[in-house]
Amino acid sequence: MSLPINFHRTFIPERRLLNNLLQYAGNGLSGSYHDIADATGIPMGKSNGKVPAIIDYARGMGLIQYDLKSKNGIRHPVLTNFGRIVLLEDALLSQPVTQWIAHLSLCHPSHGAAAWYETFVRGRDILGASFTVTKLEDYLKNIFGPGRNRIGPLIRTYHDDVALGKIDPLKKLEKQVISGKAPIAKNYARVYAAYILQIIEDEFPGQIQVTAYDLNSVSGMFDAASWVQSDTDTILNLIEETNSVRIDRQMRPWIIHKLQPSSEVWSQIYK
Template sequence: MKAKIQYRLPRNFHKTFIPERQYIHAMLRFAASGREGNYQAIASATGIPMGKSSGKVPAILDYCRGMGVIRLIGNGRSAVKRPELTPFGRIVFLEDPHLKERITQWIAHFNLCSVLAGAETWYQIFFVGSQALGMRFHRSRLEEHLSLVYNCNSRGVIGPVIRMYEDDAAFRACGVLYEEMDSVVVRRPAPINDECGFAYGAWMLQLMADHFPKANQITLAELDHKAGWKTIPGWNIDESHRAIDLIERKGIVAVDRQMNPWIIRPRSTAEEAWGRMYDDLI
């Protein structure tokens, strides 16, 4: 079987900018309009700041790609960019266009950690380095981990990864990471409650479609090994069982618990499940 092509965003794509939700909203509107343009034209249309030599438009466009809310149509290297909403991006634009809901932020975070199309630093912290770092680690330990991965100086290597989860303008509602007074960074596991079921199920089906497009069933162990369905949310064994129980109750997957490891079979398509992502929000 051919290896999947990986298009993770490079380490410094963000230019140290955090993903401000007001600008993500503006980019979603631009994509929904069907327009295209170079960075300056996108800046004029969206109000996202863009200077002559630098600006936030490239970073926000890349954040939106990494979060899985848009894809670029045509030649990605062209100066003219034409973003298009993904099924996840479309339901977010319709139901939570300012990304205020905690579950929206969690799914966008999951996508940033993606093996295939996320962002390199998020992938290294929340997937590859998850076991080494744990759920609580000193900031210097994180710097050391990333500097070893990239073979670079540790100064500034973390970038905006922690800040974005502490800033109300970005992703504080999900608050995946926060830093305590003694420079200890705490990682929160994704919450498991009823309102998250359809969203987690849609994300799981998307992982299956992306990584195992011809499979009609897959073991949970293989889905985590290849795509991080348990590792990226930060779940332990018990939490992962509660999560799969929740997703099964929503009718999104069938679970065969007679086998070890457990086997799951889709009972819906990812696109159908994305459309129901907000059904259980109170």
């Protein structure tokens, strides 16, 4: 289930606080929101604070998941394979490659954030490549109903370096917003391959092949990246060179054949 429109409680995903949470999860700890706040230094008042938002951001970014022990107000965050390698190699999420995967994951229709999915995936053709802040606000109100500031921290997330300011899926120029593409480059091939393999394992369990169309349909990956068909073709060609997948190009849509488990490829994304 995707994160609701107001999961963020108006807070942006501060990388420093995400790092504190990843360390907490990496140590195998569990506790209430206040226990987590005490152990991590993430601010938490009596009834409100940043802990729930930071936990939800980390879940939406694919960095952690909840263990079955998480019940009765006790949260037991567990690192995903992505979260584990981030904690080891880019603990402050300062590298663009980390931030782009966090962004793509936030746009996932089932485990990402609803506002992100509606803006970057479903809204891609509706909003266009350039739109006003007012148009985005009205678009989200039409989906989620009236409310104050439906955009919330979505735009600020990519304009503040304490969050995901190293990447630019959205650029704000005065009142205008312009969408930006995820990098189409060889040094991103392995991390895209890991993410694609993760999607196949999560959404098509037991399958070793899936069409590029079906993969995008269940994940929104190519839309969230703002890629056109030629961009996607280039990316698939590049990830095939990692030897983690094989691409069947005999007919459209191309078929992606899984050659390695995602866990093996996640461990190599910073090499």
